Amino acid sequence: MTRTASLPRWRSWFVPFAALMAVAEVVMIVAGTHIGFHRLLVWIPAVCGVATAVTAFAATARGATGPLRLFWQRVAVAMSAVLIGAVSQTADIAFVPFDGMPPLGSRALLCYVIGTLLAIIALLRLPGGGRSWRQLTTAVLDLAVVGVTAGVAASEYLGWAVGKFGGRASTWWLNLAMVAIGVAGVTVVVKIMSARRSPAARTALWWLAPIGIAGPLSVILMTAFLPWPHLNGSAAVLAFVGLFGVLAGHAQQRAYTGRGAPSSRVAHPVVYRRGAAIPLVATGLTSLLVGTVYLRTGHLTTIQVAGTTLLLLLVVTRQAFALGENATLLETVARQAMHDELTGLYSRRPFVTAAAGAESPHTVVLIDLKDFRSINDSLGPVAGDALLTEYAARLTRIAGGDAVVARLGGDEFGLLLPGTAEETAATVDRLAAAGDEPLSAAGHEVVVEVSIGIADGIDMYRRAEIALREAGTHTDARVVRWDVSLQRHLNQRATVAADLRRALTAGEFHMVYQPVVALPHGLITGVESLIRWTRADGRTISPAEFVPVAEETGLIVELGEWIVDTVCAQAAQWRRRHGADVLDSIGVNVSARQLLDPGLPEMVAAALARHGLPAEQLTVEITETAVFGGGRALASVQALSELGVHIALDDFGTGHSSLGLLRTCPVDVIKVDKSFVDGLNGTPHQEAIAGAIADIAEKMDLGTVAEGVETPEQARRLFELGYRRAQGFLFARPMSAAAIDELLDPGIGIAA
Template sequence: MNRRRLSGSSTTLSDRRGTEPFHGLVDRTLKRPVSSALGVLAVLSIGWFTVGVAHVPVSPSPAWSVTVLSAVLAALACRDTARSESLTARVRSFWQAFAAAVGLIAVGVISNAYDALSGPGTPSQQIGPVTLGIYLCGVLIALGALLRLPIGRRSRTEWLTLGLDAGIVMLSAGLFAWYFVIHGSPEMTVVTGSSLPGLIVIMLGFVAVLAAVKLALIGTGPLDRHALSLLGVAVLVAATGGALMPLLSSMPWLSSAHVAVPAACFVLALAAERQRQAAGLPALAPRRRPFSLLPYSAITATGALLLVSAWEPGDETRVIAVGTLAIVALVVVRQIMAFYDNAGLLRRLDASMLELSRHEQRLRSLVQNSSDMIAITDKDMTLVYVSPSSERVLGIPAEQGAGQPVTRRVHPDDLPVFDELARKLLNVPDASAVCQVRMLHADGSWRWLEIVATNRMDDPSVAGIVSNSRDITETRRVQDQLVHQASHDGLTGLANRTLFAERATEALDGAEGHAVALALVDLDDFKGVNDRLGHAVGDALLVAVADRLRACVRPHDTVARLGGDEFAVLMPDVSADEAGAIAGRIITELGAPVGAAGHNLLVRASVGLAGGRPDDDAPGDAPRMDASELLRRADVAMYAAKEQGKSRYARYAETMDTCAVEHARLGAELQRALTSDELFLLYQPVVTLPDGELSGVEALVRWRHPERGLVSPAEFIPVAERNGMIVQLGAQVLREACRQMADWRRRYGDAAPARIGVNVSARQLREPTFPQTVADVLTDTGLEPGDLLLEITETAVFDGGPALQAVRAVRELGVHVALDDFGTGHSSLGLLRTCPVDVLKVDKSFVDGVTGTAEQSAIATSLAQIARALRLRTVAEGVETEAQARRLYQLGYRLAQGFHFARPLPAEEIDDLLAVREAANAEPLDRPALAG
């Protein structure tokens, strides 16, 4: 805050050192040896002087000794303060000068004692010229030390005020000095024998007044104000003591110096101690007095002098003097009250200005350090003011942005949004609006800004639109990324199921009579890739498939990954022929080898194609066309393609729904059949060639429906495969077959079949618990592992993976394994080396041609030779004629099964055969004779 002076005041609003109780300063001073000695000497001098006034002492020498010692100790105290390292150089210099001045005064006291105690008429109060000269030098050094204290810079008005106040005080002091010269100095001259003591007293008085002026009006500079006050008191005590010397003219053995000098020296010691301690005291609040009392004290003192001097002439003069003093006193009181009123007004004004300044600084700091850009635009959307934060937000200095149209930096695509913001604001006073637009950064990039603007045109201090803009580029980027992640597949980058459903709905709602087609793509046997090569290769394959699907469709078509290995292609505004062509192109593209993680893979896919219109009014109870219905139809068509042999596409037809409904109904009924004993087993014999002796049996499941009668396995087995019930069904068949075989072993011994064959589906082999299920069944039924033959298909183990591991696991149990329908699936001779099998079962399609030409029987012949080379047993399936049986025997087959030997039989009929065989001592079955 700026320093202020009021009329008649020299008080500055500068920091003050804190004060302490006077008794605390005295206590601390008395703890120092020099200062405590001065205190003792001051007390002794006062006591000695009191006694000397009442009684004539024997000799004044002790009093002069105390006086001399006090002056010497005071000089030492000032020297100790001057040596304090905690003080500034100017303060140490002042105390050094003051120590020198007190030292000279100590010498002067010694000389004064000599004058008083030597010569004729002693003791006396005479002062010699040498003594007066020494005193005068000490006073002049002290006066010079005060005058050298620095004075701060002031304005001309302040110097004028200071001069007036100082003039009042000095003029008052001059009147007192004049009065002393007229009335007191002659008596002092008579007592001391010289006029110089009076001059010294006057000078000491002026030194005290100068100290007061320095303290109250000018300020202390680097000197502690309380130390300076104590110095003034010390000088005033010395001057007062000198002025009282005429009162002791009748007592020559006494001198006012006996009590004035020790008392002044003790006060001087207090001042020195205060100066030493001032550096460590905390600063308090600045003084708040609006004026200085010193000029008014001088006026009051002068008035008192006037009253004293005018008291003798007469009553009239005394009345006038008293009245004049009363008027002056009232004017002084009125002036002081006015000063206090003005000071109060100034304090309130200063407080208001300070608060306003704080608000202004706070607002400026907020604007300058805000991360948002604050701007004011006129009605033409031209920038009138831009905050410094524009350089952080857009890289543009504030001075460069001012005066430019805002639209110059708005992205062209976002101009309609910004124009709408301006339209809303300009038409309604105090209206607020928010928008998000892109603005050009100084580096050439576009930054998203969120602008909150308010119309302040009606505010004269603003007269514009105030906007607050913050950079939300990173927020928008994260939001866009989250939106993309929420609507796209993380692996392939295709649309996910949610986005696909939205676009399908939009396509159907906006088709306006145009057809919309959906191709549902499902990769065939994809699980084998994951199981055999790992999920990393599987993921790479899915990414490659996604890229190929993108290449097969039109620019405005949507390719989505619905989950796993299932993809969908949405084709709006497409004809049936175009949709078929795209589906065919997908089959062709996916049929080519695909590179995935260093592997070249052959991918096959089944595609279901469905189309519809939004206004499709299906007859009957069929659901209205929507996205879910379109997807359902494509799914039905896709499963139809799989049933037709895979790697093809099928177009949806209403008859497929009938089949799907039938399959669903059959699946539900099959679930019931598993728990209601509707399923049973038949056993087809496997005989030896050429004699037709029973070698083993194959367990075949049948379903006796309570309403439909016997249901063919060709109907319910595919349903069980599709819905996963084949696992439960297979486990039940395995347990029942093993139980029956164990029963035959117990009852017929060696006459029982050598082993029983049980069909196992690919789905069962993929179950991690399948080997344990086999082990548990063998344990529970008591069947030997070697009596069980598990029949699997080539397709189930062609891709390896868990299925092949399961086969190896059951082989380790001692169970035999047969490849069923060998030659019809993924036929590979390498499979015979990798898959641990014991038996090859040659499919009926190869057996049918054994009686034909050499070309027709070539496969059956080759398989028999391969089996012999690999030491595998072969079983010819589907033998229906004697000629086939004879020819198979000639080709090397020794086991066969088929209707020529026996149809599948219930367990009771197998019991009859075994009983006959046991009774006939294992004679051959009564069957047509075979070729020898």
Template sequence: MTPPEDDPLIRRTVRRRTTVPAARRGARLRAALRAGLRPDRVLAVGMPLVAAAGVVAIVLLTAAHSIWPGLIAVVAAPVVVTFYVVTSRRGGRLIGELGAEVAELRSQAARFRLLVQNSYDVVTISRADGTITYMSGGSQRMFGRTPGQRQGANILEFIHPDDQERVAGYFDEVARTPDAFVLYQCRFRHADGSWRWIEILSTNLLHEPSVRGIVCNTRDITENRELQDRLSHDASHDVLTGLANRALFADRVAAATGRAQPGATTSVVLVDLDDFKTVNDTLGHAAGDALLVQVAERMRHELRPGDVVARLGGDEFALLLTTSQPADVDRLLGRVRERLRRPADIDGRPIAAQASFGIAEAQPGDTAGELLRRADVAMYEAKARGNGDWHRYTDGLEARGAERARVTAELRRALDAGELRLHYQPVVGLPDGDLLGVEALVRWQHPERGLLGPADFIPYAEGSGLIVPLGRWVLREACRQAALWLRAHGDRAPRTVSVNVSARQLHEPGLAAEIADALRDHGLPAHRLVVEITESTAVEGEAAWATVARIRELGVRVSLDDFGTGQSTLTMLAHCQVDQIKLDRSFAPVPGPDTIATAVAQVARALGIETVAEGVETPAQAQRLHALGFARAQGFHFAHPMPAADIDAALDDPAVLAATA
């Protein structure tokens, strides 16, 4: 819409642009206009009228004198002035200047009209109550409506409800003081129903006769605001998962501890995924990232409104929980743990996640850093215990954490210094007790503490990742010793040597190649090596079984250890790629029903899978196991674990074996 020439904004703009310079000429212009002259029309009539005016003036002056002397002054004055203006040299210059001023006025009016109508900003004039009296043509582009569709409406009708009170306050503030202005941002409704961010400079010109309104210069800043919001969000959130990052989490912890209510407990829980590195190594970082996204979404799904979940980095997450009692935290973490254990589809492969949780409960004066530090100590205690458990921080826990760090450092040194040893527990045939094989069990010959069993250091190895190089050493040493026995004793040598492989090792991409190298380097036939994996490891998904398949392709036998203690079932045995199962010692027959041992023996026999019973401690147990169909057994009833030299002696004299029981 093109505003008229007397548009209040145009008048105001022109006035300010033309009254400051050329003051003298402006004064003459105003005087002439007050006298009733229209210079542009005088110029248009021309000189013939000037001559006629002179004749008429003389006649009127002569006749009127006899009628009414006062009429001379009334009639003659404008005629004389007109005659003077037209005929004098000075008057000619004035007429020219007046014409130039009028032309300049028209030029400026057209210029300002174009500027306002084509400005990127939208110019609005409203009354003090917000009623729109004028809006420039840019409103069609910015808001999707023509100026006519908005005039007469109240500007607050188009402001977002959450911003209306604030904008109304700005209007009231500006309206109280002439020439006052305020710059602010708010959301404005577009004709399509969307909300646009705008920046408004409101100026009070209510006192200006040519405007009489509040002038608002409005600019669309939606794209800038969205960019600003994205940058702000990225600065406080994890890019991969969309969760809060460490900085935002610390802010939320500070806020939660600062407003703690009586009877409420604020807890920080540190969550660390177990064996996440193996996912990256075996399936690639893209699969690892996909798993992290799944973990984040599953934890977020289990949390309550008001709880906070953050990703601190890598595979480490944190939870901020406010509960009425500690048991609420336990129940929530139980749900989170079970949900994480459900296999997730990652690139067409089912992958289950397991995590360890450390809990720290806030005390008065605690900072976010202090809470995270204590939760970290508790988390490592939980990780050392295994099985995806959680642990609460207690005062004595830091001492155990320091002990863990010390033992881990010593174990790392022991690997390099050659302080590890292998002892071998015989696996015998039933019922005669002949030595058929051995299981390699690691020991640590500590320089100060003496010979340490696996329970004293294996948890530290698993928690620190040292289990991988430690397991590699066990594999190679067992193959070396088995090859020595074969060369020294021939057919009397143990038929098999069994080594335990941890879950972390099983997920190492090069495990099968390491086994092949160990067999080749020491000259041990593949069928003489048995790799034992735990039942809990076996149910972790297809990745584990893919590694098992590659190991069996080498000719190596695979045994399912501790059977009956995990989540597998007898039905699962039909689909397992194993050559042997070892019944856990907890199911060794005791006086009373032995249903599980009986079922395992029957199913294994039907599937052609070899069975071994562990933890046999009495002759009665050995006899019962033989009656159930178990062909092999091991336990203190037959022999304790012993050094390789004692196995050599037992191979030469079976009585030595009986003496060690």
């Protein structure tokens, strides 16, 4: 069995049981001042409490790794020595006759001292993290403050002990041991203050600190319990030593289980911050002690006066250094607020401020890394961060020392370049050309395409954003410089966006349907629905003009809901009028933005149920690009497929990784893009591609539809290559629902 397996596991009863032992000890002490009972009775909760602490420390060590595990193992060994000492002292009480002060044998005293020394070693061996010279000086002063306070208190305690017990050698050894135990508590406090970073939970260390006063307090309680020989000061404090030890282990356990989350068995380092509380508390306690002594005796000893004076000087010096450290900290915070943590570049706010205050000639260049999300998802966040860091270094190198370089968030960067437009054009050219050079990202060589927006003159940051948006919208333009036409285009799109919502409310949209026919006879088997917009003034707005605006503004979700409802209602009407099998399916196009809406599957299901349309008669047409990145979009497609809706991959062959999508996406139909149809009857290579697509679809049991068929020769050749359905101007242009009604009469077909 391994050493890890031999350690006990943390149990939920540790804390309640230790608390019960402490309460039982208090109850017996209070009752013992009124009634008598056997003198060993008070030792039962004391020994049980310490034994529970030993078990709790061992269980805490089991849940940790590295230095943290060693620390809790050492503390468990130290508490085991205390447990042996408690058992030894219990034996002394049971078998050694005494009158007055209860016996504390040399074996028990030696065990207590060994346990104390082991605890001090464990604390000193606990890593504390690095710090600056100013922080180190402040920590040393903190140590001195606590040390002087402890020295003044120890001198008062020893004076009281000598006066109470005399100057016998055994008395001196006893009280030196008690002072050593007190030093352990001081060491805990010192460790908390001096540690900048430590694997141990801060709360756990604070629970260990009160154990240090157990020794001196036990001697004081022994003298207080002299009238009741069945009570014992050591037993009284040992029960609480066990309770505080268990609470320390529980605090550490909560630190690496995240308040109830499954334990990762690793305690994450916590930053400890020192404040002025400890020096002020130390000064206050010393002042209270000295004041009490003076009121009681009328004079102070040399140690007390010198210690108090030294303490005040140390506190003043310490606070002066702390103020300097705070100033340095403020500078660090200010720098972090202005700089990106990952790349070290300026962040958005200072960059925008610099761009707004820059006088001509300056140029703002905004850069967006294309497909960064896909790279980050495929290679992992470590490679993604490395890629951003490498690209930041490239930007800094190309821009030069006079430029302001910033990471504006995510995969967007910004440059504020001095000089005229002609001077900055060369820098932009170098940026664009560098995009063809691979970057090293955690062992991967990655080529990143970029979109670049440029603007100068007034309001150049906002204008550069417009140019960058335009560059990202059009795949054929990597670099776009702002000009007045861009602003006009933006205003036009804003007008279209405003009109879209009004048009949807006013009912200006309507649907047309393009037949899908069977080859070779041309009978209609299905339709594809297409949206049209005719304004109240009679002007027709092209879908190419308003659909992208609807996607950008999010109105495509509301518009898409209207489309699905309208199409389902029309399909249900055709079923009632012409029979259930009149059409195999009716297609509706769904955009990438709609697929990102988690409510899409539920909306489609509601529309089908509302109009009584079977799910298999609805075909949702999507593009390869819409689902290429997977994630939410692919989940929506899978949910739609589970409803029974057919999925068609539109414009097949023009997007990303088409063959891979056939494996990962639940596709039922492939709609072959018009560009492949146009190549028929041309070179053998062009026909080979169209034929290969048909073969793949047949072997994967997928349907095929050839789009954009315009000539009888194309129709015949498609049939020879294995295509059995087609659509295009050869058969019919998009038409109204009433026109489709006429085509659905039995026996009527569309000539090919």
